[in-house]
Amino acid sequence: MCRSSAITIKNRRVFIKQRPDGMPTIDDFGIENVNIEDVPAGHVVAKVDTLSMDAWIRTTLNEEGMHRTGDIGSTIRALGVGQVVESRSDDLAIGDWVYGLMSAQTYAVLPAGAATKIVPEDGIAPSAFAGPLGITTGLTAWVGLVAVGEVQENDVVVVSGAAGAVGTVVVQLAKARGARVIGIAGGPEKCSYLTEKMGADVAIDYKNNDVSSALKAAAPEGANVFFDNVGGEILDNVLDNLAAAEARIVICGAISQYQHLADVRGPKLYLRLAERNASMRGFVVSHHEARYPEAIQEISELLKTGQLALPEHVVEGIDRFAEALFMLFNGAHVGNLVVRP
Template sequence: MSAQLNRQFLLAQRPVGLPSRDTFSYVETPLGEPAAGQILVKNLYLSLDPAMRGWMNDAKSYIPPVGLGEVMRALGVGQVIASQHPDFAVGDHVNGAVGVQDYFLGEPKGFYKVDPSRAPLPLYLSALGMTGMTAYFALLDVGAPKAGDTVVISGAAGAVGSIAGQIARIKGCRVVGIAGGQEKCRFLIDELGFDGAIDYKSEDVAAGLKRECPKGVNVFFDNVGGDILDAVLTRLAPKARVVICGAISQYNNKEAVKGPANYLALLVNRARMEGFVVMDYAAQFADAAREMAGWMAEGKLKSKEDIVEGLTTFPEALLKLFSGENFGKLVLKV
């Protein structure tokens, strides 16, 4: 086994603006054997997430940044091929922070087993993985939707947004999605059951909100930030809840992050805006996954994955997130 090579992408520099292939170093290193307490995992699928851009910055956050020269952090699923850990056996499929590489070798901190006979492996990176957990807890705990509420989702055709919108529908809300392009907007309504859609690429978002949310917005689930956040703040209903799940429009700014100009709408409407980090809910993931799997079995919840093949395509595949090119949960097949 030591003769095998492990292809890896290391963080080579901290990008200013969009990352590129030069942000990373591609290396091939000899594959080792697990020591006591370690496992060796053959990575099968990697999750490509907007959060990865934040992990490249040397700044205080909810998780330490990736160090220069370290394997780029990524969640993924794979199969254990050697183990010196009592909880994991050869043949087990696992989900964890495996990194952008062919193989993970180390202590399985935060790893857990998944069952490929119950669901396709990419689903454990989308609806049944961290993406689904993010949508579930951000909407239900922070957004606290009530039946009859109007819920607006930005980035609605993306990984988290598409699931959050469907959960809001399950809870009896009127759901309006903001997405880029007619194809994505049709998908929201025809496939996912959204009540309305606003195409930010071809129409004025403020006018679309006025049309789709005549009584105002009770819950805004924000994945985008910037101008779209500003537009929705002008349509808030009294006691509205704004969930700050992400701000993908701001992640590659070369200048300071653009804050909301219309934040006084929070005061006037006695509304609140609250940030969200999914790992705060780790102890409840298993219960949420069971409920999500039940909704999927009943046909109430659909998951769409956008799978790109080949580890070496990683730098270019990651950029699909920031151009809006991906359609559904972006996954890299190793």
């Protein structure tokens, strides 16, 4: 049953103060307290529990970007999980857990139709929907690897940005499906994380090794699937080390390019695709919504059986949202970066 709209909730939010010039700085963000005093019919208020820090957030700060640009003064968009504290909808009740566009704030006013109800399961916390079961993390990993990359048993799978949230899930999904997995990450700590904790067969440290040579040594017959989160030079390195026939390159993102979207640097070695009868395909996870139930079922089973885990790197406090965003681009986190307001 829906509640009255006569409420006052103190909300703290992070907003776009000005457009970044290159890498964002703290001066590009503003923080303020505002009151939520009215809930429109058909809407709910959710207390934000966990925000997923995803690379696409950076692109919304640009005047023109890959994702819808945020207006100056608008709350920075971010997906996350929260619990309903007020409701003017018959579809959601106080106490329900929901997933949706919570944005960088402590409370979110959402249309009930834009909030996906979460039914917690034993052994799976609601916050998993801002991680291994989230659209921008676990479902993105599954769609890219399975629906787009068509991974097969005994494939050699290479993953860039492998120690990040999406990469970590891709590594484990590929292993669970019987592939040999090579993860590319920056620094010895992240490489140890991949091989010792996430099950990667090989980890290549792009900061301290020649990636192309290391790939040749790790996969003499080349890669069958490349799940790319980085773009740039690493994409060329893998193009030069594709399997002899019908390799699949999956373009999930290009975090190396997000600071200069007006001058994106594409691959120089794209002719390797023709030489090896290979394919390169980008994807948007929402175009594969019909397969979400299949993805959720597989990931949930792997979570319950302990075959898949996604360690969280937690940043506490909404005032540190910008700091957490910077971590995505300076390599200061491992696993699933989240903010707990």
